[in-house]
Amino acid sequence: MSDSIALWQAEHRHFARLLDLLERQVVAFLADDGPNYRLMLDVVSYLRYFPDRYHHAREDVAFARLVKRDAGLKPLIERLLQEHRVIAAAGTELLKYLEQVVDDVVIERAKVEAAAATYLVYYRRHLALEDRDIVPRAEQLLTAQDWEAVMAAIPSGSDPLFGEDAEPRYRELRRQIALAAPQT
Ligand SMILES: [Fe+2]
Numbered sequence: 051m052s053d054s055i056a057l058w059q060a061e062h063r064h065f066a067r068l069l070d071l072l073e074r075q076v077v078a079f080l081a082d083d084g085p086n087y088r089l090m091l092d093v094v095s096y097l098r099y100f101p102d103r104y105h106h107a108r109e110d111v112a113f114a115r116l117v118k119r120d121a122g123l124k125p126l127i128e129r130l131l132q133e134h135r136v137i138a139a140a141g142t143e144l145l146k147y148l149e150q151v152v153d154d155v156v157i158e159r160a161k162v163e164a165a166a167a168t169y170l171v172y173y174r175r176h177l178a179l180e181d182r183d184i185v186p187r188a189e190q191l192l193t194a195q196d197w198e199a200v201m202a203a204i205p206s207g208s209d210p211l212f213g214e215d216a217e218p219r220y221r222e223l224r225r226q227i228a229l230a231a232p233q234t
C-alpha cells in the first residue's frame with residue numbers, strides 16, 4: 051500500500067474517532083447528563099478546519115484524476131464532491147450553535163440536537179462510502195505521480211490535533227482521544 055493511501059485511511063480513522071467522541075457528548079446532551087460542550091466545540095472546530103481545508107481539498111484533486119482514468123466513477127465522485135460542500139456547511143452551522151452554547155447564549159435545544167445528529171450521520175456515511183468504493187479504486191488507478199500532483203496542489207498543512215506540532219488548545223481533546231481508544 052502506498053504512503054498516500056495509508057495516510058488517507060489513517061485520517062479517516064482519526065475523523066471516525068472524533069465523531070465517536072462527539073456522539074458520546076451528544077448522548078450526554080440529550081440525557082442532560084453533563085455534556086462537555088468545550089470538547090464538542092473542539093471536535094467540530096478541528097473537523098471544520100483540518101479535514102475541510104486539507105483532506106477534502108486533496109480528495110477533490112485526486113477525484114478529478116480518478117475520473118480521467120475511469121469515467122464510470124463520475125456519478126459517485128460528483129456525489130462525494132457535493133458531500134464535501136455539505137459537510138463544510140453543516141460543520142459551520144453546528145460550530146455556530148456550539149459557540150453559542152459555550153457563550154451561554156439561549157438557543158433552542160432541538161436545533162443543536164438536529165444539527166449534531168445530521169452531522170454525525172452524514173459524515174460517517176461519507177467516510178464509509180469513500181472507504182468502500184473509492185479508496186480501493188484509487189489504489190488501483192492512481193500512480194505515484196498522481197499523488198505527487200495531489201500533494202503539490204494542496205500542500206499538507208500541519209495537523210493541529212494528530213500531527214507532531216499539536217496545538218495547545220487541543221490538549222484536552224488529545225487526552226480524551228487517548229482515554230477513549232487504544233492507538234492504532
Ligand atoms: Fe471525502
Ligand SMILES: [Fe+2]
Pocket residue numbers: 062105109177180
Ligand atoms: Fe475522506
